[in-house]
Structure formats: C-alpha cells, structure tokens
Amino acid sequence: xxIKWDQNxxxxxxKIDNQHKELFDRMNKLILAMKEGKGKTEVMDTxxxxxxxxxxxxxxxxxxxxxxxxxKYETQHKEHxxxxxxxxxxxxxxxxxxxSSASAIKLQNSMSLWWRKHIKDLDMDLGKFxxxx
Ligand SMILES: [Fe+2]
Numbered sequence: 001x002x003i004k005w006d007q008n009x010x011x012x013x014x015k016i017d018n019q020h021k022e023l024f025d026r027m028n029k030l031i032l033a034m035k036e037g038k039g040k041t042e043v044m045d046t047x048x049x050x051x052x053x054x055x056x057x058x059x060x061x062x063x064x065x066x067x068x069x070x071x072k073y074e075t076q077h078k079e080h081x082x083x084x085x086x087x088x089x090x091x092x093x094x095x096x097x098x099x100s101s102a103s104a105i106k107l108q109n110s111m112s113l114w115w116r117k118h119i120k121d122l123d124m125d126l127g128k129f130x131x132x133x
C-alpha cells in the first residue's frame with residue numbers, strides 16, 4: 001500500500017498536517033532507497049533522516065497535548081513509543097539480515113497502515129479537541 005497523504009487524513013491543525021506530510025515524504029524516501037537497491041549506508045542514512053523527524057514530530061505533538069491538557073495524551077504517547085520501537089526493530093533487522101525488496105514492501109505496507117490508523121483514530125480526535133480549546 002502506497003504511503004500517500006490525502007485530504008482525508010487532514011487533522012485540521014496546520015502544524016500537525018504539515019508535519020504529517022513531511023513525515024510521509026521521508027517515509028517514501030526510505031522506501032524508495034530500499035526499492036532502488038541502494039546500499040546499506042544510504043538506506044541507514046534515510047532511516048536516520050526519517051527517525052529524526054519522527055522524534056521531532058512526536059515531541060511537538062505531545063507538547064501541544066500536554067499544554068492543552070488533552071485527556072488522551074497517554075494513549076497517544078503509548079502509540080508514539082510503539083512506532084519508535086518498531087523503527088528500531090526494523091533497524092536491527094536490516095543490520096542483521098541485510099536489505100531485500102520484500103522488506104521494503106513489508107515496511108511500506110506496515111507504515112502506511114500504521115499512519116492511516118493513528119491519524120484517523122487518534123490525531124483526528126486531537127484536531128477536533130484543539131479546535132475547541
Ligand atoms: Fe499522534
């Protein structure tokens with residue numbers, strides 16, 4: 001499944017939506033590097049490029065939630081931590097087993113599903129909440 005941001009994923013808060021778009025771009029860069037059979041160093045670099053932004057985005061989003069006393073902060077935090085852990089596991093997997101196009105497809109599908117679900121289940125609710133405060 002393609003990693004693609006579309007209007008259905010809009011949370012309604014510009015800062016969050018723009019960060020989600022940037023995240024999707026960075027995920028696609030990683031997937032592309034893997035699919036094009038780039039070397040391990042380059043793939044690891046694009047993974048790091050993605051990781052940095054993931055951390056920045058989660059931190060800023062959580063900061064926004066805490067500042068506004070968002071009641072579902074814990075649920076958000078838990079999912080964010082899970083995603084960071086998944087990325088880490090993926091990194092260890094590449095280090096151990098190397099790269100394959102099968103792992104690129106698998107990663108693409110799981111990231112696409114994770115983000116669609118996370119945005120629709122949680123970030124949308126956050127967007128609605130923030131618009132009311
Ligand atoms: Fe989130």
